[in-house]
Amino acid sequence: MRTFIRNASLFCAIQLVIGGLLILNATQQPQYGFMAAFEDKIRLLREHDEPTLIVLGGSNVAFGIDSPTLQQHCDMPVINGGLHAALGLQFYLDVATDCAKEGDVVVLMPEWMLLTGGTKPAPDLRLSMVQESPASWRYFCHLDCSELKTFVDDQAFCVLTSLVQSGSKLPTESRIQRKFEEAQLPDAYSRLKFNANGDFVGHHDLGTTKEIEKMKADVKFKPAVTLEAAERINACAQTLRERGAKVYLAYCPVPEPHFDKHQSSYDSLHELLTKNLDVPVLHHPDQVKYPTSYFYDTVCHLNLTGKMTRTKLVAQSLHGKFRVASKPVEKTLR
Template sequence: MPASNTPRRLKFRSLIFLVLIFLSINLSAFYLIHVRYQDSYYAAMIDKINILESTDSPRLIFVGGSNVAFGIDSKLISQQTGYSVVNMGLNGNLGMRFMLGMIEPYLRSGDVVLVIPEYDLILNTNESIGPAFIQAIIANPNLLQYFNSPQEYYYFLKLFPYVYTQAIKTMVSDSIEKGCILCENEEQIYFRSAFNPYGDIISHEKIHPIWEIGHLYLSFAQDDSNLHTYIDIVNQFSERIAESGAKMVMLYPATPASGDQKTQEMLSLMDEILRAELTIPVLGNPDQAWYSRSLFFDKLYHLSVDGRALNTQRIIDQISEYFIE
């Protein structure tokens, strides 16, 4: 080996060494966060996929954010319709693309996918994708396999640093304040085992509703491009699953009745556009899903036990009409 090559080799080795230290420190931190997240609300997606995989067809598969987790009594729906029911609802910030991508490999002939999107999923910019999307992936990195568009990779890269550094911060704070790196999950409602075998959240059933719910207030952004992104995602998905013999319908989420004139106009305009441009049936309309604010638990889309009973009946009525037709 010529002598002149030695510094270069040394430099190269130093670089490799630096990269290895950098990666090992970050991977160790990532692993610790992954372990911490095993009891988290977002880790429940692992269980929901297992439920989906092991439930016999034909099934009613409910897809949406936390409005679905809080809003349906799957057992009752199953009894009334004769279908097996799987509740895949977890958090709206997972984004519609990813929620649908997760169920796609498990669909079989005769299944019906019922999408109940929060209005944010239809109207917000960035497809309403937020930290929950990354938190679910950190809890279960296998979820990466369900990505089927460049947008999901983009959002992953965009949001990962935020969630990762926040998790490190919490871990450091916990280790200083509580003296533990892998502290137990102290959440009262939002944790992994908060769900029943269908995927409905039940941890709130014995807790008194937490606060007064705000009004529903919606607005389109500068244009209606977000709405059209949602329409494209749903239409493309329904086209893909039609080959496997599965069907898809859309329903509206339960919200407190809105007294805001603009919001009401917005919702009827949105409903009109969805009915005209979606290739799947839209069951009911937004005001049929309006309930008294006292029927909500802690947030806008989170129904209490009483609210869930009413909403479940509404859904049963709407899907029964659809099946009769």
């Protein structure tokens, strides 16, 4: 019996080593997907060594901020940490808590959904995020017991299995080249379409590609849920202020037809947030309502015209609140 147990233990240990090597191989293979860009963003955020303006939020930030323009107006380096709203509000607050340093200025730009119920990550996106960006796993550790159990039962094994399968396929030159070419397609959402600051720039020449006014963008005012979001933001801001960083909140852009339809909800949200946040709010929601021609392919993604208009608003809203002269960001995303 002892011999069986010893042999079984040795067999399991060998399998674990093999599985670990396959997972390591998978994580080291080139990743060009959109979510893989977090690997580059988190490196910039962790390695910056001078006072920096950090902009955080979902894809409204990735698609809707022009960092070089903001950098020029605010006279300090800018890092765009925006990626995907479905990662949840807490994900970005944890990134800010982890990466912001003394002298930094953090501008939170959460999508409206993150202020009305999206504090936690969507399970399916969490799965693909960990697969494409292994560095993201640490920002999914703040789950309550039921969420952690769901993640372990329904997703963790799938993640490991997928990584093992991916790691068993050697990254041949043709396979890597094919992935690279697909990531460069004109309408591709890919890691290769971000600039050195973390802005998504692959849509600059595409204008407006869908009928934005027909898309669903209902904003439901839920005071209790918004208060929870405000409490989370306040807790993060308190930690950052104690560290010597400044924190501001700016709103996600909204198409004019949607704003006009739900104006009372936007007004109520703004009133509740300004009363309960310990963070300065840079502008009113009506200042980020834009014509549908300013949007790219969703109600949150601005095209180049919209991006520049929104960036100038943010720069003007921050004007005079701080002044730090420094050299521009020199690190590249690739």
